[in-house]
Amino acid sequence: MTVSGPIGIEEARATAALRGRRQRRGEVALAAALLAPSLAVFGVFTFYPLLRTIWLGFFLQDPFGLRSRWVGLDQYRDVLGSADFLNSLEVTFLFALYTVPTSLAAGLALAVLADQHLPGMRIFRTIFASTVATSVAVASLLWLVLLQPSAGLINQFLDAIGRDPVDLLNDPDTALPAVAATTVWQNLGVVFIVTLAAMQSIPEVLHESAKVDGHGTWSRFRHITLPMLGPQLLFLTVVLTINAFQSFGQIDILTEGGPSESTNVLVYSLVQTLPIDPGRAAAQAVVLFVVIGVLSFVQFKWLDRRVHYG
Amino acid sequence: MADLARRARWRRRLSIGARYLLLVVVAALVLFPIYAAVMVSQKPLTALGDLDVLVPDSPDLGGFADAFDDSNMTRYLLNSLIVSVLITAGQVVTSILAGYAFAALRFPAKAALFYLFLATLMVPGEVNIVVNLETIQRLGWIDSYQALVVPFLAFAVGTFLLRQAFLGIPQDLRDAAAMDGYGHWGFLTRVAVPLARPTIAGLSVFSFLLAWNQYLWPLVVTNDDDFRTVQIGLRALRDEAGSNLNLLMSATILASLPILVVLVLFERQLIRGLTAGSIKG
Numbered sequence: 001m002t003v004s005g006p007i008g009i010e011e012a013r014a015t016a017a018l019r020g021r022r023q024r025r026g027e028v029a030l031a032a033a034l035l036a037p038s039l040a041v042f043g044v045f046t047f048y049p050l051l052r053t054i055w056l057g058f059f060l061q062d063p064f065g066l067r068s069r070w071v072g073l074d075q076y077r078d079v080l081g082s083a084d085f086l087n088s089l090e091v092t093f094l095f096a097l098y099t100v101p102t103s104l105a106a107g108l109a110l111a112v113l114a115d116q117h118l119p120g121m122r123i124f125r126t127i128f129a130s131t132v133a134t135s136v137a138v139a140s141l142l143w144l145v146l147l148q149p150s151a152g153l154i155n156q157f158l159d160a161i162g163r164d165p166v167d168l169l170n171d172p173d174t175a176l177p178a179v180a181a182t183t184v185w186q187n188l189g190v191v192f193i194v195t196l197a198a199m200q201s202i203p204e205v206l207h208e209s210a211k212v213d214g215h216g217t218w219s220r221f222r223h224i225t226l227p228m229l230g231p232q233l234l235f236l237t238v239v240l241t242i243n244a245f246q247s248f249g250q251i252d253i254l255t256e257g258g259p260s261e262s263t264n265v266l267v268y269s270l271v272q273t274l275p276i277d278p279g280r281a282a283a284q285a286v287v288l289f290v291v292i293g294v295l296s297f298v299q300f301k302w303l304d305r306r307v308h309y310g
Numbered sequence: 311m312a313d314l315a316r317r318a319r320w321r322r323r324l325s326i327g328a329r330y331l332l333l334v335v336v337a338a339l340v341l342f343p344i345y346a347a348v349m350v351s352q353k354p355l356t357a358l359g360d361l362d363v364l365v366p367d368s369p370d371l372g373g374f375a376d377a378f379d380d381s382n383m384t385r386y387l388l389n390s391l392i393v394s395v396l397i398t399a400g401q402v403v404t405s406i407l408a409g410y411a412f413a414a415l416r417f418p419a420k421a422a423l424f425y426l427f428l429a430t431l432m433v434p435g436e437v438n439i440v441v442n443l444e445t446i447q448r449l450g451w452i453d454s455y456q457a458l459v460v461p462f463l464a465f466a467v468g469t470f471l472l473r474q475a476f477l478g479i480p481q482d483l484r485d486a487a488a489m490d491g492y493g494h495w496g497f498l499t500r501v502a503v504p505l506a507r508p509t510i511a512g513l514s515v516f517s518f519l520l521a522w523n524q525y526l527w528p529l530v531v532t533n534d535d536d537f538r539t540v541q542i543g544l545r546a547l548r549d550e551a552g553s554n555l556n557l558l559m560s561a562t563i564l565a566s567l568p569i570l571v572v573l574v575l576f577e578r579q580l581i582r583g584l585t586a587g588s589i590k591g
Contacts, residue, residue, distance in 0.1 A: 024416065027415050027416055027417060027494075028415075028416075028417045028418070030411070030415060030494055030495075031411040031415040031416075031417035031420075032417070034407040034408060034410060034411035034415070035407070035408050035411050035423065037403075037404045037407060037408075037463070037464065038404045038405075038407070038408040038427070038464035038469065039423075039464075040464075041404070041460070041461070041462075041463045041464035042426075042427070042430050042464050044445065044461075045438065045442055045445070045460075045461040046430045046433055046438065047430075048441070049438035049440075049441035049442050049445070050433055050437065050438060052441045053437065053438060053440055053441050056440065056441070110336065110340070113332065113333060113336060114333075116329065118326065118329065118330070118333075124333050124337055126574075126577065127337045127340060127341055128336075128337070128340060129573075129577070129581075130340070130341070130344070130573070131340070132519075132573070132580075133519070133566060133569045133570055133572075133573045134523075134566060134569075135522065135523035135525065135541055135565070135566070135569070136523065136525050136541075137523075137525055137541040137542075137544045137545060137562075137565070138541075138544070138562050138565055138566045139343075141347075141544060141548060141558060141559070141562040142343040142344060142346075142347045142559075142562060143343055144548075144555070144558070145343065145346045145347050145350050145555060145559060146343065146346065148553060148555060150553050151358040151553050151555050152555075153346055153361070153363075153364070156360060156361045156363075157361060160361055185340075185343065188340060193581055197581060242434065245434075246434050246435075246436050248436070248525065248526050249525040249526065249541075252525075252529075252545065253544075253545055253548055267436045267526070270436065270439070271439070271526070271530070274439070274440060274443070274530075278440055278444070281440050282440045282441070285436070285437045285438070285439065285440055286437070288434070288436065288437055289433070289434070289437040292434060292437075293432065296432075
């Protein structure tokens with residue numbers, strides 16, 4: 001300390017540094033305390049189970065669940081090669097294919113309809129958003145009024161016009177599309193809410209100037225609305241695809257995986273395996289995790305390049 | 311000239327009429343399953359099996375009475391309410407705490423920890439179900455409220471939303487609070503949380519909706535009817551009621567009423583909650 005300032009300032013600096021250090025240590029302790037509850041829950045119910053699930057997949061359990069034997073990757077290979085798994089994978093992909101594009105298109109159409117300035121529009125918006133309030137169990141059961149073979153309305157209607165009754169949920173060709181219809185209906189609300197909110201944040205001036213340039217309704221939708229909705233449509237595509245790969249409730253209530261395994265999606269098959277063979281269920285769970293992860297990654301990579309972030 | 315204006319006015323009226331017609335038709339299509347269920351729930355069993363069931367009539371609420379008498383509906387609804395309120399309150403509290411830490415404090419590995427929080431969103435609950443069930447069994451929590459609530463007491467989306475809300479508080483306010491002698495805790499409870507009320511409201515509605523509508527987890531960790539939530543109760547009822555659609559629809563409507571009330575009362579908050587992730591994110 002060659003340059004000597006007034007002693008008071010030196011002292012003040014020293015105590016300020018000391019206080020700073022103490023304060024910083026206090027901040028770290030406070031941060032630890034604030035994060036602890038969340039970290040504890042995530043640790044026990046998200047990260048530990050993920051690691052242990054991968055680990056369990058390496059063990060083969062005997063039929064009575066008494067002993068388990070290390071088999072390395074064999075169980076994973078076994079799951080990946082089994083006819084049951086391949087069927088479930090195919091069914092789940094089909095389910096996503098039936099539900100995701102239709103939900104997006106229908107929800108978007110509702111948003112376009114509701115994005116007008118007319119009196120009473122609030123009522124229509126509430127109606128279009130209403131399916132967001134339904135749970136998977138409620139949505140499935142509501143549709144049972146239509147689909148149920150003996151008292152369901154579809155068959156009442158067919159009967160009234162003199163056609164033969166159908167049993168859509170009991171026919172391997174129609175069961176999956178019928179379940180998908182209930183899911184599309186349930187998805188309408190969330191797609192509507194997210195896309196309408198995005199549409200309303202598009203500056204009015206864009207539409208006005210396009211109108212002046214002689215662009216019609218369709219042209220403005222195609223060249224202004226749709227590109228501006230890019231980020232939301234990407235978000236919804238990924239979320240709805242993940243949801244489709246996690247679907248369980250609608251299958252559990254409407255078809256129980258049947259008829260002849262035509263609706264046995266990945267999660268339904270996993271839950272059925274769980275009480276019988278936890279080791280195999282663990283391997284199935286890991287495969288499900290990888291499939292969802294890869295799919296989300298590919299969608300983000302592939303779609304992100306096409307999305308315009310305004 | 312006047313003729314032209316009149317014609318334009320007519321065309322305008324016609325177009326508005328056509329737009330309303332389209333809206334009404336589409337709204338009717340969207341509402342049809344709900345409408346049909348309400349009609350079926352209000353008709354005696356003998357009226358089923360005929361399209362006339364869709365015509366409104368003086369309501370017969372026998373199905374609702376049966377739903378309460380013949381099933382554990384009261385218990386199911388109460389369980390769902392208890393579980394959803396506890397999950398919502400828990401998620402709001404843990405999200406406020408963690409969100410504040412990420413927004414206002416300096417500590418080592420902050421970015422890494424934040425990504426760790428977000429990473430939890432990449433792990434579907436279905437994937438962890440094998441081990442989480444094992445954990446619940448070991449804890450002896452099968453058929454208990456703990457099993458239904460504790461695994462959901464942290465929520466990355468909530469933490470993210472509150473972090474954003476706290477980051478939006480001007481530094482001036484922070485400085486002023488420091489001048490008044492508020493430490494972090496005082497600032498959080500007296501300034502930051504009141505200012506973040508809109509975000510907290512949106513998160514609460516969103517959390518409640520997700521909790522109320524849970525299906526797979528409550529199905530796996532409960533065997534006892536006394537601990538079943540209403541969603542699982544509906545599943546049981548579907549097996550028991552068979553083709554008794556009027557009882558089944560009454561129960562289904564009862565199960566959706568609380569959510570309908572939440573939606574009507576808090577539509578704006580819910581929409582904010584649902585869109586925040588996709589628009590601000």
